Amino acid sequence: MTRILIADDHDVVRSGVRTILEGHEGWEVVGEARDGKEAIDQALATRPDVVVLDYALPLVNGVEVTRQVRGRLPGIEVLIFTMHDTDSLIRDVLEAGARGFLLKSDARALLVSAVETLSAHRPFFTGKVSEALLETYLSQGSIDESALTAREKAVVQLIAEGKTNKQIADILSISTKTVETHRAMALRKLNLDTTAALIRYAIRNKLVEN
Known part of the structure; x- marks a missing residue:
C-alpha cells in the first residue's frame, strides 16, 4: 500500500488530485493539508510514502515544508506540484531535498507516473528540469550568493502575509532574533529598505498570491 x-x-x-490517485489500486490518500504548517503536522502524524506538495502554500511554502519534512523523516518522498518552473525554484527544490517536480498543467497525464516513480525512490522531474540541469546542480551545487536562500524566502513570504516576527518564529520553529537576521539579510541582498518593498518583491516573484 502506497x-x-x-x-x-x-x-x-486537492479534490482532483485525490480522485486521480485513489483510482489507482493499492494507493491510499491518508491526509490533506491547506497550508504549509498543516502539511508538516500531517506528514509527521501520518508518515506517508509520498507527499504531493504545492509550492505556493500559505504560512510555509513548499520548499520549506520539504526541508522540514525530509529533515525529520528522510524516507518520505516529496513531489513539488506547481504552476511555475523558474530556475530559482528548481534550485530551491533540489536543495531542500525534493526528488519530484511536476507542473500542474501536466497533472492529468503524468501525476500517476510521478507518484509511482517516487514511491520506488527514484527521482521524477518535468518542466525545465532536464537531466542535464539536475546533473549539473548535483555535481556543482553552485548557488548565486546574491540570491535569497530558501529560509530567507520563507521569512519574506510570511512578512508579506502580515505575520509578526513572533508569529514567523513560531511557524518556522526559529527564534525571533533569527527572523530579524533573515529579514535584514533579505533587505540587504535585494537592496531594499522597507517592509513595503519586501512585500512588493514577494508578490512580484510569486512568493505569495496577490
Whole structure:
C-alpha cells in the first residue's frame, strides 16, 4: 500500500488530485493539508510514502515544508506540484531535498507516473528540469550568493502575509532574533529598505498570491 498526503490551498485541486490517485489500486490518500504548517503536522502524524506538495502554500511554502519534512523523516518522498518552473525554484527544490517536480498543467497525464516513480525512490522531474540541469546542480551545487536562500524566502513570504516576527518564529520553529537576521539579510541582498518593498518583491516573484 502506497500512502499519500496531498497539500494544496485550493479545495478543487486537492479534490482532483485525490480522485486521480485513489483510482489507482493499492494507493491510499491518508491526509490533506491547506497550508504549509498543516502539511508538516500531517506528514509527521501520518508518515506517508509520498507527499504531493504545492509550492505556493500559505504560512510555509513548499520548499520549506520539504526541508522540514525530509529533515525529520528522510524516507518520505516529496513531489513539488506547481504552476511555475523558474530556475530559482528548481534550485530551491533540489536543495531542500525534493526528488519530484511536476507542473500542474501536466497533472492529468503524468501525476500517476510521478507518484509511482517516487514511491520506488527514484527521482521524477518535468518542466525545465532536464537531466542535464539536475546533473549539473548535483555535481556543482553552485548557488548565486546574491540570491535569497530558501529560509530567507520563507521569512519574506510570511512578512508579506502580515505575520509578526513572533508569529514567523513560531511557524518556522526559529527564534525571533533569527527572523530579524533573515529579514535584514533579505533587505540587504535585494537592496531594499522597507517592509513595503519586501512585500512588493514577494508578490512580484510569486512568493505569495496577490
